[in-house]
Amino acid sequence: MLKRDVLTVIEENRERYIEWLVEFCKIPSVAAQGRGMEEAVKFLDGLFEEELGLQPEKLDAGGYPVVYCEMKGASDHTISFYNHYDVQPEDPVDLWQTPAFEPDLRDGKIFARGVADNKGNLIARMAAVHAILQADEELPMNVKFVFEGEEEIGSVNLPELAEKHAEKLASDGCVWEFGYRDPDGTVQLSLGVKGMLYVELTASGASTDLHSANATIIENPLWRLVWALGTLKDPKERVLIPGFYDEIDEITETELALLDSYELDEDAMLDSLKLKKFVLGLKGDQLKRKHIFEPTCNICGVEGGYTGEGSKTVLPSKAMAKLDFRLVPGQDPQKILAALREHLDANGFEDIEIREMSSEVAARTHPDEALVHVMRSVAEKVSGKKPNVVPNTPGTGPMHVLCQALGIPSASFGVGNFSSNNHAPNENINVEDYIDGIKMAAVLIEEFNAQLNKEKSVVG
């Protein structure tokens, strides 16, 4: 049942909730570089204590802690929210119009590193609980917050933590971290995430950089790396590692049908990226299908030799590439890692070292779960439009280890939009989407509880 006063409370507290987010985004909590992490945890502690009157726990599995907070509600049902307080590095710094960690409000947007991924959603959900407590003084159901600090570095310690604290993570449904809107403003409701294998490939040559006159007779590790990379994917975008596609789950009719309502505004996306076409010139259903259901092999970065101004003639001694493979249900990151090693060896690249940086299994929740039905209805109520449901987003997260592996359904909507520039310069969200995000979370807590009560009484 929709409580009008919760929405009123949210409107009354707009400035306060924006202020929370702005303050949080000033903290450069870049886990990859070990910056601002303690400060971010302290900020969350302060917000919980001063605004919600709660003391969160720190769950530790060796890395940056999970900030965990459990609140008793009227029923014995539980909803959990997974978010993360770490953000991506801000480089390339010079492409930001305003500094990444000095949040800037302009044109109805908030610009800051992490504002979309994932601080906007994290704070919106805390604000939702705050608003309910202001309106009602009691939560209708138990609420659990699970705020990770290592999502952007592959959630390296989360599997161990999930095993250790399975009872704390238990819930009737987990609202996943992110959420976006299509170019026309339609809320996206996502039921899963892709998996991930992130590796560094390193080629080594002479023990020191050399004058490039020696290129006649000394092997260049940049060439080794270029040739090795060339064996991984061809210009038709086909991954050439044997077995890469073999164990992918077949896509069901229901999943495929969801693509119809999934909006990909091709022109808007191409315009905003100043591109003429998508990869391979794909359009329409083929494009959507590739985006949602296909795995990737992406070069995140290559480093080697001289890349400064002018023309240094050098034969480098080392070359390195970072690659991420986005995986789909059925693909096992560890099997793919082994296949990559085997493939490089088979092609004469035994010299290329592979360093595994992170791996995650893909996850999908069934569209018929109660959580999904309620989230559809909540998104429509708050935004005024039916949401577009996608079987999974093109992105990745540790959903499998926190949810599906523990038998918890999971789905997500949130405060981002199609051009939020996650992981890129000028990351942003719309202020109104942020306020709607708070509203969706608040109404969801009400309605998911009501739905679970209904199901219980039917069963009972």
Added chain:
Amino acid sequence: MLKRDVLTVIEENRERYIEWLVEFCKIPSVAAQGRGMEEAVKFLDGLFEEELGLQPEKLDAGGYPVVYCEMKGASDHTISFYNHYDVQPEDPVDLWQTPAFEPDLRDGKIFARGVADNKGNLIARMAAVHAILQADEELPMNVKFVFEGEEEIGSVNLPELAEKHAEKLASDGCVWEFGYRDPDGTVQLSLGVKGMLYVELTASGASTDLHSANATIIENPLWRLVWALGTLKDPKERVLIPGFYDEIDEITETELALLDSYELDEDAMLDSLKLKKFVLGLKGDQLKRKHIFEPTCNICGVEGGYTGEGSKTVLPSKAMAKLDFRLVPGQDPQKILAALREHLDANGFEDIEIREMSSEVAARTHPDEALVHVMRSVAEKVSGKKPNVVPNTPGTGPMHVLCQALGIPSASFGVGNFSSNNHAPNENINVEDYIDGIKMAAVLIEEFNAQLNKEKSVVG
């Protein structure tokens, strides 16, 4: 005729000449980065004025000036010395045992950026003139110093300058900038240099870096670059650009015969570079032949995406590679540039931009030139051993435009050694090789004049 007192004067002035070099090497004259260039010119001005009583001219063709100094001698013959006062950038900085621009004397060596390439030779030749003047008060022949400031950035303004100042550059023989010793201490006498084409290849994608989840549908410029590079050379080290090898001059019997005395201490080189084998496992004559007579296609550097710590999942918006082609006599850099463009287009890489950074034509002097005969004899007298003569070094320089194009024979010997680490960290020369370098230059001025006098009287 060898004047014993010149050699004595050089020995008496050892510390002074080392001091000159050390002071010069403190100046970070990196043309590619526009650092320390004025300071280097000022230093040379001071040295000429205070130590040789001369005022050098500055020859200008738009970039850093050529420091030019002409000294009248007893005969009307002229010898010229070409050197350069700019050096390579010092990165990777952290691999230097002592800072690149804080010259360090240890183990009988001087370590500093530029000490081998090319400041050691430059100062040695000034010291030779100083010593002759101390011993004799007059030079036996005219001496011209041509000290360039843009050699490491491809001598971009030298062709124009050479045309404008052809009469100033006129001489009976030009001693080229560099010179090295084999691992057994044998002086190398080099009769030529390879040519060069240096380009930057750039691939562009979306207008901003993106979250790598978009790798399904957005083209990655790093992949474009990797694929494009893969079409340029195969793992057999064969350059695949059509026509690349077509116009190479045939190697003469005389040139080929010189390879017999050219020493390449394979084990010492592999040891010092901590390598197990040369490229393609080559050895002996095949290795030497490839090193001296074959062109290269070398990747100097690749830049793109995230290359810092940890695992940033990004789809970069740009990727860039720097390539140098070392060319051999017969190859025209401009034709190769055109062939590169055509090749990329033909392989579907019209999108890859090519930026020409520099180009130079290869050059070789005939082994029967008087200059070469005298230099052979001088190297033997000073070092006590017959030099190894090479038809050309594997390196590059603007020899053609300054010498062969003006009808001037050119050859070179100098103060470097097989592990001088030119263009690399811990660049160094042996102190004794430096002193010998001064002696070789001084004796050469005496003996080249005597030889030219003899030839003149025979002709007369």
